[in-house]
Amino acid sequence: MAIEIRNLRKTYGDKKVLDDINIVIDQQGVYLIAGPNGSGKTTLLEILVGLRKMDHGQVRIHQVSSDDVKIKKMVGFLTQQNTLRRNVTVREELNHVKELFGLKIDTYQYLEKFKLQEYYDQKTKNLSGGTKRRLLIAMLFMPGYEIIVLDEPVSGLDTYSRDEIWNLIREYAENHIVIVSDHYLNQAAQYSDYIFLINKGKIVLEGKTEQILKEFQHDYVIKTRRKNHEELLKMIKRKEILRNLKVSGSVYNYFINREDYDDVKCLLSHQKFRLHPVNLEDIYFYHTGELLKEVEEV
């Protein structure tokens, strides 16, 4: 096994932050760890790369235990923090990695696919958030680690920058194992081969993206605000369709089956209701009662 996490537990005070996590990975590809803020993603990833200690369980990479210092050389890790030195240029940062790993590459040429050549002689402190993140990723990929782990690499970036970074990650994963955490599940899932959904330190669902969608027991979701609920009930003739209600704050979510679609499609023309095919964030919400993002959409 390339990566083996067995019965991993971690507690801070009396809070179980990771509660019996089991993950086995043996093939290249993108593995997504998705969950809301505070669900335990960073703790899990930092234990995996040997930066934090676990309380119980086993974590091994190619049979080497994660508390062995050798782990740090086997896995590349991108933290959420900006770890670039402020008063150096992009060129200097890259040459530093080049020397550290004894690489024989032309660092200017290397930057082409990261669209960073124009910044080569600029100070890192003057780069935008998205450009800094692309540079950190360029540096992470340089040594060619077989396994890389990225903690929320696209958080805080706009949709365009997120897509750019996801495309780079996708490309690296053609020949490597990439583990990524994120809380934009629907977008991240487009670039992931396999997903682990985590909530309050437990894996609540895992599988291939298409498989999770295919196997979910409902096909559509109706979303509305509490204040529009009475109106919704009046519009649906066969009330028994509305049996799977999940509430988050003031938002009502009804999970509906395909055979009942004809009876609810009248809602499509009303602004107060949203009817759409179930997506992964809906499935996450169905299983946990929690939204991945803080903003509720209707």
Ligand code: ADP
């Ligand atoms: P995520 O990455 O999903 O946002 P984290 O792993 O950062 O989640 O945190 C999970 C939980 O563990 C949170 O409730 C957080 O407050 C708690 N936690 C994380 N690190 C520490 C720490 N060093 N001391 C105490 N509590 C911590």
